[in-house]
Amino acid sequence: MDFKQLWLDTQDLWGALDQHPLLHAGLGLALLLVVALVLGRVARYLVLHGVRLLGRQPALHWLNDLRQNKVFHRLAQMTPSVVIQFGLHLVPELSQASQLFLGNLAMAFTILFQLLALSALLNALLDIYARTEHARTRSIKGYVQLAKMVLYVFGAIIIVATLIDRSPLLLLSGLGAMSAVILLVYKDTLLSFVASVQLTSNDMLRVGDWIEMPQVGADGDVVDITLHTVKVQNFDKTIVSIPTWRLMSESFRNWRGMQQSGGRRIKRSLFIDASGVRFLHDDEEARLSGVRLLTDYIGRKQAELKSWNEAQGNVAALSANRRRMTNLGTFRAYALAYLKSHPEIQPNMTCMVRQMQTTAQGIPLEIYCFTRTTVWADYERIQGDIFDYLLAVMPEFGLSLYQQPSGNDLRAGLLPAVLGASHIGPSQKQAL
Numbered sequence: 211m212d213f214k215q216l217w218l219d220t221q222d223l224w225g226a227l228d229q230h231p232l233l234h235a236g237l238g239l240a241l242l243l244v245v246a247l248v249l250g251r252v253a254r255y256l257v258l259h260g261v262r263l264l265g266r267q268p269a270l271h272w273l274n275d276l277r278q279n280k281v282f283h284r285l286a287q288m289t290p291s292v293v294i295q296f297g298l299h300l301v302p303e304l305s306q307a308s309q310l311f312l313g314n315l316a317m318a319f320t321i322l323f324q325l326l327a328l329s330a331l332l333n334a335l336l337d338i339y340a341r342t343e344h345a346r347t348r349s350i351k352g353y354v355q356l357a358k359m360v361l362y363v364f365g366a367i368i369i370v371a372t373l374i375d376r377s378p379l380l381l382l383s384g385l386g387a388m389s390a391v392i393l394l395v396y397k398d399t400l401l402s403f404v405a406s407v408q409l410t411s412n413d414m415l416r417v418g419d420w421i422e423m424p425q426v427g428a429d430g431d432v433v434d435i436t437l438h439t440v441k442v443q444n445f446d447k448t449i450v451s452i453p454t455w456r457l458m459s460e461s462f463r464n465w466r467g468m469q470q471s472g473g474r475r476i477k478r479s480l481f482i483d484a485s486g487v488r489f490l491h492d493d494e495e496a497r498l499s500g501v502r503l504l505t506d507y508i509g510r511k512q513a514e515l516k517s518w519n520e521a522q523g524n525v526a527a528l529s530a531n532r533r534r535m536t537n538l539g540t541f542r543a544y545a546l547a548y549l550k551s552h553p554e555i556q557p558n559m560t561c562m563v564r565q566m567q568t569t570a571q572g573i574p575l576e577i578y579c580f581t582r583t584t585v586w587a588d589y590e591r592i593q594g595d596i597f598d599y600l601l602a603v604m605p606e607f608g609l610s611l612y613q614q615p616s617g618n619d620l621r622a623g624l625l626p627a628v629l630g631a632s633h634i635g636p637s638q639k640q641a642l
Contacts, residue, residue, distance in 0.1 A: 238301035239312075246290035246297070254286035272338055279334040284327035291319035310375065318372045325365040329358050352406035352454070355437035359399070401455035402438045408458055415440065415457065415464065422463040426452050473556035473580035474589050480600060481572035482538060483612040489534040494608075498540060503547040511535055511543075538565075541607040542575060545600055549579050554592045556580040572612030 261282050265273040276282060295316040298309050332354050339350055371378040409415045419432045421442060430444035439451045468474055490498070499508040515533045522531060546563045549555050559580040566574035577600075581592050601611060 242297050246293035250290040253289040257286045275334045275337050279330045281330040288323040291316045318369045352437040405455040405458040420465040469584045474584045479574040479576045481612040483610045486609050487538045507543045537607040
């Protein structure tokens with residue numbers, strides 16, 4: 211190889227480049243771009259490989275969250291723009307205006323990747339917080355979203371100011387004049403942020419709470435709380451997204467208190483047929499006194515009534531002047547004793563059987579108590595067993611449940627009686 215000739219050719223090439231400054235600057239920029247991309251790849255490999263090795267140590271396990279959210283990846287992406295930013299002065303024949311423009315453009319990319327790295331860092335912190343004990347009661351996802359929104363807004367202002375080579379304070383001062391427009395555009399965001407702060411500070415809502423909000427069709431568990439929406443998974447597995455501000459402006463029911471109390475309320479009535487309510491006969495009192503749950507009650511009640519009747523003198527000889535036990539009152543006492551002895555009824559909470567105001571559907575006898583469990587399926591089983599038993603034992607007291615007559619009842623009893631009435635004419639019978 212003729213090195214002398216090669217050297218002469220190289221000298222001729224540089225001489226030609228000196229005669230074409232744009233070509234000279236273009237080749238310099240291309241070389242700088244290639245070097246920047248290569249250094250970016252090298253920096254990315256070194257940083258990610260080093261973080262992967264450090265993340266294997268238990269004390270530095272949190273580095274894996276930063277790596278998975280691409281924090282170090284975004285930081286490594288800053289390398290090419292930083293290299294170009296500081297290497298532009300090495301490019302020959304590059305005008306001052308071009309150097310300023312390209313430097314601002316490289317700085318804008320550097321700021322962009324810094325913003326992306328900070329956003330990824332916020333996501334990583336959210337993942338780290340989600341593994342803590344406080345995440346069950348306090349959600350910071352709304353605050354993180356708000357921080358990212360503010361970060362992007364100010365980042366966009368700084369990037370634009372860098373590109374036009376102006377101070378960011380000039381653009382920020384213009385935001386004051388646009389405050390009305392900003393408030394109008396971000397109205398829902400501001401309302402949601404205030405609502406999110408109030409919900410969190412007052413501990414009104416947590417992830418996992420069972421809430422009811424009929425006006426939006428929500429009845430299920432809260433699965434996510436964000437800045438703008440609260441996601442509720444209904445029991446039919448549908449998802450309802452509720453604007454956060456509506457949870458402050460409208461009412462909703464949170465069942466967390468019930469779940470934390472350890473007992474769920476049973477509040478249901480038996481509608482007793484009023485025609486079956488009567489006094490107990492002596493033989494019925496003797497028979498019911500043999501019932502274990504009623505032995506103490508009947509003995510105490512008989513002594514009380516006997517003492518009261520004797521105090522009335524001869525007046526109590528009349529039936530209407532004497533106090534006597536009723537089958538409804540005895541059944542009410544039996545139902546209360548049954549609930550208090552039930553192994554799955556919470557003894558430390560309110561437990562009573564009360565008679566409500568008589569209605570056209572009968573006499574409501576309300577069962578009011580709390581189960582020992584809050585699990586839905588177990589709660590329904592316990593409630594069903596209690597009412598099954600009370601419905602089955604009612605005939606022992608001469609009582610029956612009120613039930614509106616059906617078509618079969620009319621055909622079996624009422625209709626033949628009507629057809630047999632003497633005051634109904636043949637034409638009316640035929641019409642019936």
